[in-house]
Amino acid sequence: MDQHIDIDWTSCQGHGLCAELLPEHITLDEWGYPLVDGRPIPPRTRKRARRAVADCPVLAVKLREDRAPR
Amino acid sequence: MTALFTDVYMPPRLLAPGGTPADLTTHEQRYGPLAYGDPAALLRTLAESGLTGRGGAGFPAYRKFVAVTDAARRTERAPIVVANGAESEPASQKDKTLLRLSPHLVLDGLQLAAAATGAAEAYLAVEDGASYLQSAIAQRRDPVRVQVVRLPARFLSGQAAALVQYLSGGQARPTHPTPPVRERGVRRAPTLVQNVETLAHLALTARYGAEWFRSAGTPAEPGSALCTLHVPGREVRVVEAPFGMRIGRLLPLEGASAALVGGYHGTWIPAAEAARVPLSSAYLGAGVLAALPADRCGLTETARVLRYLALQSAGQCGPCLNGLPRMATAFQTLATPGPQGTARTDISRWAGLVEGRGACHHPDGTIRLVRSALTTFASEVDAHAQGHCTATDRTPLLPVPTEEI
Numbered sequence: 001m002d003q004h005i006d007i008d009w010t011s012c013q014g015h016g017l018c019a020e021l022l023p024e025h026i027t028l029d030e031w032g033y034p035l036v037d038g039r040p041i042p043p044r045t046r047k048r049a050r051r052a053v054a055d056c057p058v059l060a061v062k063l064r065e066d067r068a069p070r
Numbered sequence: 071m072t073a074l075f076t077d078v079y080m081p082p083r084l085l086a087p088g089g090t091p092a093d094l095t096t097h098e099q100r101y102g103p104l105a106y107g108d109p110a111a112l113l114r115t116l117a118e119s120g121l122t123g124r125g126g127a128g129f130p131a132y133r134k135f136v137a138v139t140d141a142a143r144r145t146e147r148a149p150i151v152v153a154n155g156a157e158s159e160p161a162s163q164k165d166k167t168l169l170r171l172s173p174h175l176v177l178d179g180l181q182l183a184a185a186a187t188g189a190a191e192a193y194l195a196v197e198d199g200a201s202y203l204q205s206a207i208a209q210r211r212d213p214v215r216v217q218v219v220r221l222p223a224r225f226l227s228g229q230a231a232a233l234v235q236y237l238s239g240g241q242a243r244p245t246h247p248t249p250p251v252r253e254r255g256v257r258r259a260p261t262l263v264q265n266v267e268t269l270a271h272l273a274l275t276a277r278y279g280a281e282w283f284r285s286a287g288t289p290a291e292p293g294s295a296l297c298t299l300h301v302p303g304r305e306v307r308v309v310e311a312p313f314g315m316r317i318g319r320l321l322p323l324e325g326a327s328a329a330l331v332g333g334y335h336g337t338w339i340p341a342a343e344a345a346r347v348p349l350s351s352a353y354l355g356a357g358v359l360a361a362l363p364a365d366r367c368g369l370t371e372t373a374r375v376l377r378y379l380a381l382q383s384a385g386q387c388g389p390c391l392n393g394l395p396r397m398a399t400a401f402q403t404l405a406t407p408g409p410q411g412t413a414r415t416d417i418s419r420w421a422g423l424v425e426g427r428g429a430c431h432h433p434d435g436t437i438r439l440v441r442s443a444l445t446t447f448a449s450e451v452d453a454h455a456q457g458h459c460t461a462t463d464r465t466p467l468l469p470v471p472t473e474e475i
Contacts, residue, residue, distance in 0.1 A: 007427075008429075009386070009388065009389070009428050009429045010243075010244070010245060010386040010429045011246070013388070029389070029423050030423070031388060031389070031393075032388075033388035033392075033427070062248075
């Protein structure tokens with residue numbers, strides 16, 4: 001099953017750690033909020049993705065396992 | 071005051087004839103008593119009817135009902151049903167009108183929804199008219215008790231997740247959409263939120279059957295919808311019209327340059343094109359249709375609405391919080407004849423940054439309005455850049471609540 005990065009926009013405060021940990025999937029917009037590329041997370045990147053989830057100061061990064069993006 | 075011409079476009083289904091509110095006796099004489107039948111048969115009728123939500127999203131009602139009953143079975147929790155009469159959109163009058171004229175149709179639908187999903191708790195959420203509805207409820211002997219709740223008058227109060235938050239004791243603000251309210255809603259119970267008009271259609275469909283419901287509208291989009299019509303110089307009207315009817319038949323567009331279809335999260339369409347567009351849930355939103363006369367400025371109207379929408383952001387999601395006020399300010403620049411600087415490209419870029427990046431659809435709906443305005447009023451943007459506006463009448467047209475200072 002594919003894993004995708006999902007942002008809880010009501011929690012995200014634009015700390016930007018996720019973009020540092022997963023630069024190939026997450027960049028920051030002009031206000032500092034994450035721009036997620038939407039591609040599935042390949043197996044070799046999953047460990048770092050889990051860290052991005054755990055390290056977000058407000059726990060706004062989610063790993064979503066599913067078939068279709070929201 | 072909202073004028074009523076209930077039988078102009080089709081025999082009235084939902085709105086009590088003559089514009090006189092129907093009390094319980096009149097209601098029962100008109101439609102006959104409510105028969106519950108068994109829940110499975112009711113769900114089947116709902117599926118066959120093809121009824122979709124009338125709150126703006128147009129989601130098939132049957133699929134929502136099934137999702138709620140499935141979640142209830144899975145979690146072993148009794149679901150909760152909510153009739154959504156918030157109608158927070160300033161230009162929309164149809165839910166208020168329906169609740170005033172035909173409260174018992176909505177209450178019938180709410181009881182049917184409770185019966186079909188096995189709910190033991192029901193809410194009716196409104197911004198005003200709570201005491202009127204409470205006395206309507208007191209006349210009835212319903213199996214499931216209905217609590218009327220007054221919502222704060224904000225644009226997003228009627229958003230399903232915000233409504234659920236409020237009913238759970240929190241603030242009326244949208245939440246992260248996973249898990250959805252149909253799985254975890256009011257006090258974490260699976261929750262069915264349906265617009266009041268959807269429930270009124272259900273009340274009639276349960277009585278007369280799916281075939282009857284489908285006798286209006288088109289095979290792909292059966293049934294009818296309540297619409298709020300804004301025609302300059304006339305009273306705001308609420309009418310019922312079948313899907314598939316051309317907008318030009320509903321909304322007089324002579325002397326108009328454009329029509330706003332679907333309200334403040336809707337689409338500006340040039341008048342000639344709008345006249346031919348059939349009524350469809352794809353862009354009808356909650357049913358607001360407004361004609362823009364050729365002597366008014368569509369950019370000025372959009373700028374005013376956009377400022378209102380930016381102020382109505384719940385301020386929770388970064389892209390919406392940052393993008394909407396900036397877009398509103400830049401749009402005001404476009405609405406003012408004179409140099410525009412980078413306003414046009416800024417708006418396009420910010421629209422892209424805001425799209426799909428929020429907990430609710432407020433940013434998406436807002437940029438739909440913005441993008442359609444930039445397309446439909448493109449030549450007016452050019453005229454403004456040259457320092458002149460083609461409009462001669464600057465009186466504000468679309469209703470926007472006065473700002474609290």
